[in-house]
Amino acid sequence: MIPVVASDWDVPDRLHRICLTENLPLPNSSSENLWLPYTQMKTTAQPLHVTSTDGVRLTLADGRVLIDGIASWWTACHGYNHPHIVDAIVAQAQQMPHVMLGGIVHDQALRLSQRLAAITLGEASKVFFSESGSVAVEVALKIAVQYWMNRGATKRKRFICFDGAYHGDTSGAMAVCDAEDSMHSHFKGYLIEQFPQSIPATPEQFRAFESFVAQRAGSVAGVIIEPLIQMAAGMRMHSVESLNAITTICRRHGVLVIADEVATGFGRTGTFFAYQQTEFVPDVLCLGKALTGGCVPLAATIATPEVYSAFHSDNTQNALMHGPTFTGHAIGCAAANASLELFESQPRLAQVKGINATLQRNLNVLNDADGVTEVRILGAVAAIELADRIDTGLAIDAFAAMGVFVRPIGNVVYLAPSFTISTPDLETLCVAVKRFLAALPEVTRST
Numbered sequence: 001m002i003p004v005v006a007s008d009w010d011v012p013d014r015l016h017r018i019c020l021t022e023n024l025p026l027p028n029s030s031s032e033n034l035w036l037p038y039t040q041m042k043t044t045a046q047p048l049h050v051t052s053t054d055g056v057r058l059t060l061a062d063g064r065v066l067i068d069g070i071a072s073w074w075t076a077c078h079g080y081n082h083p084h085i086v087d088a089i090v091a092q093a094q095q096m097p098h099v100m101l102g103g104i105v106h107d108q109a110l111r112l113s114q115r116l117a118a119i120t121l122g123e124a125s126k127v128f129f130s131e132s133g134s135v136a137v138e139v140a141l142k143i144a145v146q147y148w149m150n151r152g153a154t155k156r157k158r159f160i161c162f163d164g165a166y167h168g169d170t171s172g173a174m175a176v177c178d179a180e181d182s183m184h185s186h187f188k189g190y191l192i193e194q195f196p197q198s199i200p201a202t203p204e205q206f207r208a209f210e211s212f213v214a215q216r217a218g219s220v221a222g223v224i225i226e227p228l229i230q231m232a233a234g235m236r237m238h239s240v241e242s243l244n245a246i247t248t249i250c251r252r253h254g255v256l257v258i259a260d261e262v263a264t265g266f267g268r269t270g271t272f273f274a275y276q277q278t279e280f281v282p283d284v285l286c287l288g289k290a291l292t293g294g295c296v297p298l299a300a301t302i303a304t305p306e307v308y309s310a311f312h313s314d315n316t317q318n319a320l321m322h323g324p325t326f327t328g329h330a331i332g333c334a335a336a337n338a339s340l341e342l343f344e345s346q347p348r349l350a351q352v353k354g355i356n357a358t359l360q361r362n363l364n365v366l367n368d369a370d371g372v373t374e375v376r377i378l379g380a381v382a383a384i385e386l387a388d389r390i391d392t393g394l395a396i397d398a399f400a401a402m403g404v405f406v407r408p409i410g411n412v413v414y415l416a417p418s419f420t421i422s423t424p425d426l427e428t429l430c431v432a433v434k435r436f437l438a439a440l441p442e443v444t445r446s447t
C-alpha cells in the first residue's frame with residue numbers, strides 16, 4: 001500500500017498510482033477545476049485522460065494506447081518525448097531555466113535568433129521571442145503599425161485579412177480572424193474592425209483585390225495571411241498563384257506582408273516554410289507551435305532588416321514597444337535549438353513527402369464517398385470535408401475505440417501527424433478515418 005500524502009506536489013501522481021494499483025476509478029480531475037478551451041463544460045463528453053506519450057502514441061489512464069493523428073495541434077513534429085529535445089530541456093533546466101531579457105541575454109536565445117534569421121528572412125533580420133502564436137501575431141501587428149508611425153505615416157493602423165483566417169485568441173489577433181466563421185464572432189464590437197477579404201483566386205478576383213488595396217492603402221499597415229493552408233479553419237487551402245498575387249499586389253501598394261506560419265512552419269506543407277513555395281519573402285514572419293518540437297511554449301516574430309531599420313534610431317520612443325516577461329525563455333530556446341538540430345540531422349522533409357504519398361494513396365478515394373464534399377491534401381496534412389458538422393465528442397470516442405486519436409474541426413476530419421510516424425501507423429489512421437466515414441450518420445449533426 002502506498003502512503004497517501006508524502007509532499008504537496010506529488011499528491012495527484014500518488015493518487016494516480018494508488019488507483020492503478022488498487023484498480024479504482026481514476027479521479028475525474030478535468031470536470032472539477034480545469035476549464036477547457038472552447039468547451040461547454042456542462043455538456044462536453046468526458047475528455048480522454050492521457051498519462052504519458054511516446055513517439056506517436058498517447059497512453060490513457062485506462063491503459064489504452066492510441067496512435068495520435070494530429071500531433072497535439074500540429075506541434076509534435078518529431079514525435080513525443082524525442083530524447084534529443086528532452087535532454088536539452090533537462091540540461092537547460094539544471095543550468096538556468098529562465099532569466100529575463102531586460103538588460104540580460106543568454107546563449108540559447110542568441111543562438112536561436114541567429115539560426116532562425118539565417119533560415120528565414122536573412123542573416124540581418126531581427127527575431128523577437130514570445131510564448132504563444134497569438135502573441136507572435138500581436139507583436140507582428142504592432143511592428144507593422146509602429147513601423148509606419150516611426151516613419152511618420154500615423155494613419156496606417158489597419159490590416160487586410162482573409163475569410164477563414166485564424167491568428168489566435170488575443171484581441172489584436174482575434175480582430176484579424178474570420179469575423180463570422182471563427183470562434184471570435186462573440187466579440188464583435190469589442191474588437192477593432194479590420195478589412196477582411198476573400199482570398200482571390202482568379203484574374204478577375206486579383207483585379208478586384210488590387211483595387212480594394214489601392215483604395216485603402218493610406219490607412220493600411222499590412223496584410224496578414226496564413227500561407228497555403230488555413231489550418232484552424234479546417235485545413236482550407238489556397239494556391240501558390242493566389243499567394244503570389246496577394247503579396248505582389250500588396251507590395252505594389254506599399255502594404256507590409258505578414259506571413260503567419262505559426263501552423264504551417266517547420267515542414268508541415270512540404271517545404272520548411274510554406275512561403276518558400278512562392279516567389280515572395282514576407283516582411284514579417286510569425287512562428288510558434290512546432291518551433292520547439294511541440295515540447296515547450298515558444299513563439300517568434302521575425303522582421304526583415306528593412307522593417308527593423310524603422311526602429312533603429314537615436315530616439316528611444318522608436319524602440320519596439322513590447323516585452324513579455326518570458327521573452328526568450330531559456331528552456332524554450334534550448335528546446336527550439338534542439339528541434340532545429342533534428343531538422344538538420346534527420347530527413348524530416350523526406351518524411352513529409354512520404355506521409356503525403358501515403359495520404360494521397362489512401363484518402364483521395366474518399367472524394368467519391370457519401371457525405372464527403374472535398375478531400376484536400378498538402379504536405380503532411382489531409383482534410384476530408386463533410387456536408388454535415390461532426391459531433392466532436394462522439395467522434396473522439398469513435399476514433400479512440402479504433403485505437404487512434406483524431407479530433408475533427410467542425411465538418412472536417414483531418415490528419416496532421418508527427419513527421420516520424422511509420423507508414424503502418426499512418427495507414428491505421430487512414431483506415432480509421434474510412435471506418436469513421438462509413439458510420440457517418442451516427443456522428444454528424446446538421447446544426
Ligand SMILES: Cc1ncc(COP(=O)(O)O)c(C=O)c1O
Nearest residue numbers: 132133134166167168232262263
Ligand atoms: C496560423 C495560426 N496563428 C496563430 C495561432 C495561435 O497560436 P497559439 O495557440 O499558440 O496562441 C494559431 C493556432 O492554432 C494558428 O493556427
